[in-house]
Amino acid sequence: MLTATVEFLHGTFRADPDGTAHTGRLSHGEWPPAPSRLFDALVAADGTGDRCRHTDGSELGVLETAPCPSIEASAEAHHQQLNDRFVVQQRGGPVKSQQQEYVARTAALVRPGVRVSPRVPTVQYRWPVEVDERQLSALQVRAARVGYLGCADSPVRVRFERPSDEAASRAEVFVPDEAGDVVIGVPVPGRVQMLDAAFATWTEHGTSVGRSQFPALVTKARYRSPSADEGAAAHGRIVAALILRPAVSGRRVAVVAATFKAAVLLRFQDLHEAEPPGALHGHGFEGTGYDLARYLSLPDVGHAHARGRIHAVALWLPPECDESIGTAAREAVHSIRRLVGQGVNVSAEAWDGQRRPLAARPDRWTRPSRRWVTAFPAIHERHVPPTLEEIGRWCRHAGLPQPVSFRSSRSPLLKGGASLAPTEVHRPGKPQRPYSHVELLFDKPAAGPVVIGSGRQRGLGLCLPVGDRSALPMPSRDRG
The missing domain is CATH 3.30.70 (Alpha-Beta Plaits)
Structure with missing residues (x-):
């Protein structure tokens, strides 16, 4: 096992995840930092081929060909969208629109993107690979020369090590999973050659060359985030x-x-x-x-x-x-x-x-809870009054446990809940049944999404998990 630990010295991280920060529409920053971003920083730390000064570059092949690493990172992170700003731009010759304080200079619009503030400012990458002492030492040399990750205002301290098998890991782990809920950039074989080609083109043509001109560098893999409910597969x-x-x-x-x-x-x-x-x-x-x-x-x-x-x-x-x-x-x-x-x-x-x-x-609708309340009304499965036995029948059909109590109402029980007319619920030419808003209480927390009633394939009967409020009595039915 090879582990890289990245510590964000300012407690924040700023990077452009997909090259759209300059549009001003980026609302969500990159988190966790992509393994491909760390790999590129290691390449830049000592170069490749003849440009290497302290290593021979062979150690990069270990990470380039290794399976996708697991990423131990805080699942809770605040994404702050930064304001646009203007900076003075140096240009030769006369300009029409000048800065008042800086004669013969104009201004350029800068969109900084999004700054991410994680709850825990440390990230660990774990590769299931073996490295010898020479390769580990070379990676440690490169890591010591990495000053920041992403933008220059995200200083970091990076270190590589081989942890013992007994080393404990945090519960918040992003795990490679083809059915995962997030997409993260990862290095693939041949990435060093692609970076060398991009560097050679930039050396020849200067700043007119951008990373977007090399789409082959965008290599991503699916990960399962810590917030994804492990038990959701059963439901x-x-x-x-x-x-x-x-x-x-x-x-x-x-x-x-x-x-x-x-x-x-x-x-x-x-x-x-x-x-x-x-x-x-x-x-x-x-x-x-x-x-x-x-x-x-x-x-x-x-x-x-x-x-x-x-x-x-x-x-x-x-x-x-x-x-x-x-x-x-x-x-x-x-x-x-x-x-x-x-x-x-x-x-x-x-x-x-x-x-x-x-x-x-999705976690807003899937987190386990004992109490669930409909956001959209549930269509009755039969033309009978909603009783605890009948509601339990709905729940069994939806793959849910038997509720211990419930209440129903024609009007919404949640702030913002939909109050729908019959024409907004029933499909033309289909049988029409009664529909109600329902609040359910289960004996034990049930994982979502909870969708009940005969219209659940269309999203009717979708419930939101709410606080248990176990001390409050709950009538079996609200006739008012």
Whole structure:
């Protein structure tokens, strides 16, 4: 095992994760720092080939060909979007627009991007590889010459070591996983040659050469973040999410779900040149029970300023779905750039760990809780009054435990919850059933997403986890 420890001396980290900081639209910084960024810093520390002064460069091949490392990093990090600023730019000859304080000089707009402040300013990378003393010593020499990571205002201290097998690791670990929820840059074989080619071109042509001209340097792998619920696989999983801009009224939940489903099925067929599996559309489905994909609309609910607008959509797959279907479906979702339907025309952006909007974060809907409250009303499965036995039937069909208590209401029980008219709930030509907002209390914390009722494939009956408030009595039904 080879370990690299990176300590951020200012407690902050600033880097441009995808080359979009100059647009001013970057809202989420890079976290954790990509292993490819650390690798590039090590290359720059002593160069390659004839440019090496203290090493021979062979040690870089160890990291270049090694499997993706696990990353021990704080899952909690604050992303601060920095303000644009103007700086004086030195130019020769006369200029039309001059700085008042600096004659014959003009100003240039600088967009610093996003500064990340992690709860713990130390990151560890662990590679499952063996290195000899010479290679370890060479990596330590390069690490000692790394002064910062990302931008120059992110000074670091880097060290390499071989920890003992008994060395304890923190619980917050980003683990390589093809079904992971975040994408992180990693080095691949041949990266040194690509960096050498970029450096040679820059040496010849100067600052007109940018990193964006070398797309082969963008090599990423999927990781499972610490916030991803390990037990979620038993209840199915959210495989992908899209952020909608602008947000859509919560009253259009049925239209948004139908538009999202149609886009996923179309993109799946276009990308993979195959008929989507029955679990995605329900036609010809050979499984038992109610294990079909759910097309969820994620609204802004549950806080004092909630407006109930839909900020994101997500695709949930049941636990019986093969991993290959999940991977193919994720690719289809992430390829969607726009949702266009009846009264809906919004752009779509893949959720990739962004802190905001809060509604788009899967962990907001999946964290375990004893108490769950509907954000969208749940459609009754039968024409009978909602009793504890009947609600328990809904929960069994949704793969949930039996609740110990509940209450129901025609009006929303959450701030921002949707109060829908019958035409906004029922599909034309389909049987119409009653629908209600429901609050559930389980004996033990249940992992989400919790979606109940006969409309759960369309996201109706989606619940938000709330505080237990165990000391408060909870009636079995609210008739008022």
